[in-house]
Amino acid sequence: MNIGKYKTFAVISFSKNCLQAALFRRLKTKYELIRHNSFTTDPADPVKSWKDLFRVLALSKDAPLILCGALKEGFFFRTQMPSIPAKAIRGALELELPRRMFVPGDEELLTAFSLFSPAASSDSDNGQNPAKEELITVNAYTLPAKSLENLSQILQQCGRKADAYIYPFLALEGSAPPLYLADVEEKYYFEADNWQVASPCGEKDPAGSNEKWEKIFKSTFKLPEDLPLEKFFSILLCARFVLSKAFSASEEGLDILPAKLRPSRLRSQIKLGVFLLILLLANILWSCSGQWISNAREYKKLTREKAVLQEQNRKYKSAIRKAEKAGRERQKGSAIKAGENQVVKKLYDLTTFLPSGVMISSMRWSDSGLDLTMFSEENSAISEIFRTKFPYWKLANIQQRNFGSAATMITVKLSNVDENENTEEGRKR
Secondary structure, X not given: OOHHHOOEEEEEEEOOOEEEEEEEEEOOOOEEEEEEEEEEOOOOOHHHHHHHHHHHHOOOOOXXXXXXXXXXXXXXXXXXXXXXXXXXXXXXXXXXXXXXXXOOOOOOEXXXXXXXXXXXXXXOOOOOOOOOOOEEEEEEEEEEHHHHHXXXXXXXXXXXXXXXXXXXXXXXXXXXXXXXXXXXXXXXXXXXXXXXXXXXXXXXXXXXOHHHHXXXXXXXXXXXXXXXXXXXHHHXXXXXXXXOHHHHHHOOOOOOOOHHHOOOOHHHHHHHHHHHHHHHHHHXXXXXXXXXXXHHHHXXXXXXXXXXXXXXXXXXXXXXXXXXXXXXXHHHHHHOOOOOOOHHHHHHHHHHHOOOOEEEEEEEEOOOEEXXXXXXXXXXXXXXXXXXXOOOEEEEEEEEEEEOOOEEEEEEEEEEOOHHHHHHHHHHO
């Protein structure tokens, strides 16, 4: 999460007896602390103190909110590791925990960690061993999962959500001066990668570095004159951390808050994107509406013309079908030839002129002539009969087949005689 892109953000520090908050606003070159508040926590009703703090702080729900402070049974330590992925670092820290603290076997633990740039070479190496693997400083804070329950309930009752929870010493880089935070660890201060026992005489600066930290904070932020710096060290330290590159590099390691407590930062961007998309679509619709109306009118006109043409085409097809049907009927009638007027006479002559001993077994009459199959019990001059008796046929072919002395099968093929030829032969006769 890039806090630097937001105009304002807030940091709230909580301890057993006190609540502190600061609101920061972005300037051209640095951030300005524009509002700060401090409340004493009411043990009987801590939610009321939080609600009062939010009301006075007047923080917009769209602005990032960072929480810092110590939770019950939390344990902080520092180590150095190779530069490996965050998931692998988390696994390595879980293996390191039993050596650092007592870990109950049935209790769920959460581990938050921050990563800083590679540590400087030791004096013994003196920078002469370039092959030596660079190590990064890892600050780790382990706490039972149940320690977040009270904080979660307070935020839910206040109707607020937080972007991150940071244990203040997680923001301490390896090269930083010693640091004492009375509201976080009252009996110890952190120096040289280890916890040191604070002086029992109640000094305000047992680490002897308050002056250095005041210079660091004043160079980072624009601070009001009435700000009690020593009381707001935790807030300023965490605010300085979230604006650094180390925070972006450590974001995956700091992700321990439950999902229900984290705001949906993409919601406003999604709303803006949807709004811009609606405007774009409205602009496209407006620019294209004229063309669409014109096309719709033209389409309706063409649809009507198409319907008229389809109706005309249907009528023409129906008329063509009727004409074709009438033509087929006329063809049937024209193909029929008129019958012969002499058929009866020809059949009469055929039965008259043939001998009585001849029986016709089959007869096929066609336009070209006559085919006959006959049986006779005696040898008759059938061929001569057809040559002399029938002026309208002429003998084309005749075949006789004897079946012993019983009968003779005669096959005769007669062809029609032309009328002119028939008239001439009648005259000769």
